[in-house]
Amino acid sequence: MSVILEVKGATKRYGGLVAVNNVSFIVNEGKILSVIGPNGAGKSTLFKLIASFVQTSAGEVLLRGERISDLAPHTVARKGVVRTFQETTIFKSMTVRENIIVAHHLRSRASLLGFFLGTGLAKADEALFAESADGIIDFLGLQTIRDELASNLPQGHLRALGMAIGLATQPAVLLLDEPFAGMNHDETMHMVALVRRLRDERGVTVLLVEHDMPAVMKISDRIVVLNFGEKIAEGTPSEIQNNPKVIEAYLGAEDAAIGM
Amino acid sequence: MSNKQRWAAVAFFLLVVLVIVPAAIAASGRVDLYYTLTAVALLSIASAGVWLTFYIGRINIGQGAYALVGGYVSALLITKGDISFWWTLPLAGTFCALLSVLIGLPILRLRGVYFAMVTLVLTEVSRLTALAMPFTNGAKGITSIKLPAELNILGLTIIPDFNTLANPKLAFYWMAAIMMVLTYAVLWRIVNSRLGHLCRSLQQNEELASSIGVNIAWLRVLAYAISSFFGGIAGASFVAISQSLYPSSFQITDSVNFMLNCFLGGLGFVFGPMLGTLLLYFGWDLLFATGRFQLLIYSSLMIALMLWLPNGVLSLMDRKGVRQ
Amino acid sequence: MEQVVVNGLYLGAQYALIALGLTLIFSLMNVLNFAHGQMYVLGGFVTYTVVAQFGLPFIVGLLASGVALAAIGALVEKFLFRPVIRNSKREESTMLLAAGIAFFLDAIILLFFGEKQRGLPKIVDGVFNWDFIVVMPYDRILIGLLAITMVAVFILFMQHSKTGRAMRALAQDKVAARLMGVDVDRYSMIGFALGAMLAGIVGGLLVTITGINLGMGGPTSINAFMMIMIGGAGVISGAIMGGFILGMMESVGLTLLASSGEITYLAIFASLMVFLAVRPQGLMGKPWG
Numbered sequence: 001m002s003v004i005l006e007v008k009g010a011t012k013r014y015g016g017l018v019a020v021n022n023v024s025f026i027v028n029e030g031k032i033l034s035v036i037g038p039n040g041a042g043k044s045t046l047f048k049l050i051a052s053f054v055q056t057s058a059g060e061v062l063l064r065g066e067r068i069s070d071l072a073p074h075t076v077a078r079k080g081v082v083r084t085f086q087e088t089t090i091f092k093s094m095t096v097r098e099n100i101i102v103a104h105h106l107r108s109r110a111s112l113l114g115f116f117l118g119t120g121l122a123k124a125d126e127a128l129f130a131e132s133a134d135g136i137i138d139f140l141g142l143q144t145i146r147d148e149l150a151s152n153l154p155q156g157h158l159r160a161l162g163m164a165i166g167l168a169t170q171p172a173v174l175l176l177d178e179p180f181a182g183m184n185h186d187e188t189m190h191m192v193a194l195v196r197r198l199r200d201e202r203g204v205t206v207l208l209v210e211h212d213m214p215a216v217m218k219i220s221d222r223i224v225v226l227n228f229g230e231k232i233a234e235g236t237p238s239e240i241q242n243n244p245k246v247i248e249a250y251l252g253a254e255d256a257a258i259g260m
Numbered sequence: 261m262s263n264k265q266r267w268a269a270v271a272f273f274l275l276v277v278l279v280i281v282p283a284a285i286a287a288s289g290r291v292d293l294y295y296t297l298t299a300v301a302l303l304s305i306a307s308a309g310v311w312l313t314f315y316i317g318r319i320n321i322g323q324g325a326y327a328l329v330g331g332y333v334s335a336l337l338i339t340k341g342d343i344s345f346w347w348t349l350p351l352a353g354t355f356c357a358l359l360s361v362l363i364g365l366p367i368l369r370l371r372g373v374y375f376a377m378v379t380l381v382l383t384e385v386s387r388l389t390a391l392a393m394p395f396t397n398g399a400k401g402i403t404s405i406k407l408p409a410e411l412n413i414l415g416l417t418i419i420p421d422f423n424t425l426a427n428p429k430l431a432f433y434w435m436a437a438i439m440m441v442l443t444y445a446v447l448w449r450i451v452n453s454r455l456g457h458l459c460r461s462l463q464q465n466e467e468l469a470s471s472i473g474v475n476i477a478w479l480r481v482l483a484y485a486i487s488s489f490f491g492g493i494a495g496a497s498f499v500a501i502s503q504s505l506y507p508s509s510f511q512i513t514d515s516v517n518f519m520l521n522c523f524l525g526g527l528g529f530v531f532g533p534m535l536g537t538l539l540l541y542f543g544w545d546l547l548f549a550t551g552r553f554q555l556l557i558y559s560s561l562m563i564a565l566m567l568w569l570p571n572g573v574l575s576l577m578d579r580k581g582v583r584q
Numbered sequence: 585m586e587q588v589v590v591n592g593l594y595l596g597a598q599y600a601l602i603a604l605g606l607t608l609i610f611s612l613m614n615v616l617n618f619a620h621g622q623m624y625v626l627g628g629f630v631t632y633t634v635v636a637q638f639g640l641p642f643i644v645g646l647l648a649s650g651v652a653l654a655a656i657g658a659l660v661e662k663f664l665f666r667p668v669i670r671n672s673k674r675e676e677s678t679m680l681l682a683a684g685i686a687f688f689l690d691a692i693i694l695l696f697f698g699e700k701q702r703g704l705p706k707i708v709d710g711v712f713n714w715d716f717i718v719v720m721p722y723d724r725i726l727i728g729l730l731a732i733t734m735v736a737v738f739i740l741f742m743q744h745s746k747t748g749r750a751m752r753a754l755a756q757d758k759v760a761a762r763l764m765g766v767d768v769d770r771y772s773m774i775g776f777a778l779g780a781m782l783a784g785i786v787g788g789l790l791v792t793i794t795g796i797n798l799g800m801g802g803p804t805s806i807n808a809f810m811m812i813m814i815g816g817a818g819v820i821s822g823a824i825m826g827g828f829i830l831g832m833m834e835s836v837g838l839t840l841l842a843s844s845g846e847i848t849y850l851a852i853f854a855s856l857m858v859f860l861a862v863r864p865q866g867l868m869g870k871p872w873g
Contacts, residue, residue: 112458118453165472374864389850566680
């Protein structure tokens with residue numbers, strides 16, 4: 001088991017407010033790690049730090065030993081750490097399939113000029129992307145909505161599209177932002193299975209931020225718990241469930257108690 | 261629209277612009293219209309540049325600066341360097357593109373009205389620079405610029421010397437029309453290629469665009485450079501026609517007009533700026549007959565249009581599948 | 585040196601008033617009033633007409649300018665900006681509308697007041713002369729003091745009056761303000777009217793000193809934009825600072841580079857661009873996310 005991602009003392013300050021305070025943990029390749037915590041615990045900010053959408057105030061993030069924190073976001077994406085977004089999709093006016101094709105940009109071999117001129121390499125790329133997009137559509141079970149306009153999609157499908165867009169970049173590490181939010185039990189279970197398949201069939205390491213405790217317990221290999229920007233616990237699902245500090249943090253914050 | 265239909269439309273458009281219109285003008289005797297339409301064509305090139313800046317989500321009220329700079333590059337090269345106008349065209353455009361990279365790198369981070377205001381200042385700066393610099397001859401401008409000489413490549417005369425032409429106005433019209441067609445062809449291709457997709461991803465969600473590997477800073481600079489190239493060649497072309505150039509040739513009003521041309525036509529459509537330029541320029545010209553009331557009627561119509569069609573004229577066509 | 589400072593203060597006070605009006609409108613509606621310069625010119629002409637043609641005292645002229653521009657501002661907001669903001673998908677439509685309104689006002693000014701430069705005789709004669717270190721005509725001092733007073737009154741009004749507080753709440757957070765029961769439409773209209781009124785009053789003030797003519801509209805708008813860019817758009821302190829800084833820069837520039845007004849402005853503009861590239865939010869503006 002190798003370490004793919006290491007967060008070392010990551011800290012983010014906004015003026016006087018410390019959003020993330022000296023958080024450290026490692027992620028093993030091909031595992032699913034969830035970050036949980038009450039509202040305002042700093043989970044989203046942590047994700048932004050990892051994907052380098054905000055600068056660190058201190059600490060660093062390493063991908064296979066190489067520092068990726070504070071690099072330009074598109075560079076980090078190129079290195080394989082890709083973040084999905086909750087509700088937004090790239091092109092409201094394009095279909096699901098077109099969206100996924102475009103998202104393959106990261107892996108294009110032809111240059112922009114090549115695409116402008118329509119060179120052979122560009123055409124080959126386009127064909128490759130179309131094929132890959134179809135594969136992703138099948139994988140995620142999006143066949144029924146493949147030609148639906150992204151602007152017409154309901155929440156659950158948008159979420160799936162977001163994941164599809166993330167997959168198109170062939171990530172090493174995929175950061176999922178609340179993938180189960182707003183879903184009923186069946187939908188959640190379906191999504192849990194999908195995320196598991198991401199790990200099992202495509203070897204993607206998954207980091208997710210979530211509030212849906214049952215789902216988190218079911219899916220995670222490891223869990224990191226944040227409160228007020230600090231890591232208060234880390235461990236397997238059963239360890240976390242029985243951790244008094246975690247229970248207190250959740251009860252104290254008037255959030256749903258941990259339970260199955 | 262299938263490919264065949266598209267090519268047919270293009271051919272038809274070329275026929276109208278290059279053959280039918282000049283024939284109509286010649287027949288009607290209204291030779292002043294040559295200049296009017298030439299101006300429309302050139303202005304629509306500059307407006308196309310502004311449209312491209314909109315495409316990456318920035319409001320550009322500075323195209324007048326590049327038109328002026330392009331004009332001066334061309335004028336100086338012709339008068340002091342004795343270089344043929346035809347070569348100064350790409351040189352002017354390239355110079356503007358490079359200049360815009362320098363300027364764009366720091367300012368493209370700004371958004372919305374902030375970016376708009378900086379570009380507004382840019383237009384003023386270029387005018388003042390033209391006034392103040394020793395080699396630009398200040399307020400007296402550069403005059404007596406020669407008509408375009410012949411373009412001779414490998415012994416073949418591709419474009420004859422304008423001094424020898426019986427009807428240089430028609431020649432200028434063709435020049436402008438062809439440049440306009442080429443410009444819009446490039447624009448159309450950009451929009452409908454991957455480059456266009458990426459620009460639209462910038463507009464919609466910059467963070468998501470970054471996630472799929474778009475280098476947003478670089479893409480913006482690229483679009484801005486192309487936009488300024490268009491501004492430069494438009495300005496240089498005007499120099500050839502009017503054979504003179506002053507610091508006041510392109511001012512803030514012009515920058516604003518380029519922007520207005522885009523709005524009016526509709527920012528969601530590649531041919532929006534072409535239509536907008538045509539309407540605004542002709543509209544203004546036609547209203548000349550109303551004398552003192554010209555500006556009043558013009559502005560009232562503009563306001564009325566904003567109230568009725570706040571998304572531009574072409575938004576009338578706004579059905580799914582038509583919008584780009 | 586003192587002369588330069590005093591000149592700068594005098595210019596700064598006028599500019600601050602103009603900038604305040606513009607920034608108020610911007611903070612409330614996120615609209616850059618392209619027509620602000622034209623409103624200034626219109627105010628000048630109204631005062632001129634009232635004083636020179638009807639023979640009424642200067643104060644009446646000023647009041648007339650204020651009222652007229654407030655009315656125009658209110659009408660423009662209610663019948664033009666409000667529907668366009670509601671109906672358009674892009675924020676650029678309001679810019680186009682503002683540009684159209686600027687042209688429209690230019691046209692009105694042309695038709696009603698003509699192209700000629702107009703001026704009014706000094707309201708106070710004589711020159712303040714402090715040992716030739718500072719030389720300033722009394723009327724300028726008076727106008728300067730009036731402007732500073734108005735800036736102070738404006739600030740107090742925004743801080744302490746119910747209307748002022750409602751507008752500040754609106755500027756900060758439209759949704760929250762609405763939830764608190766602030767009538768967004770009404771206060772947008774009041775804000776626009778107030779902004780226009782300020783521009784008009786400055787026009788009236790300056791018609792006795794620099795005169796007024798049709799062509800001043802555009803450049804005044806540009807200067808006003810620059811001021812709020814320097815100081816930070818949408819922030820009152822920013823507008824005031826921007827106004828005074830521009831006034832001071834002009835005064836310094838024109839003294840140092842007395843030969844060339846162009847180079848002064850070129851230097852000002854160029855340094856502004858550099859400044860904004862480094863600090864886009866201006867001096868007092870909110871930092872960028």
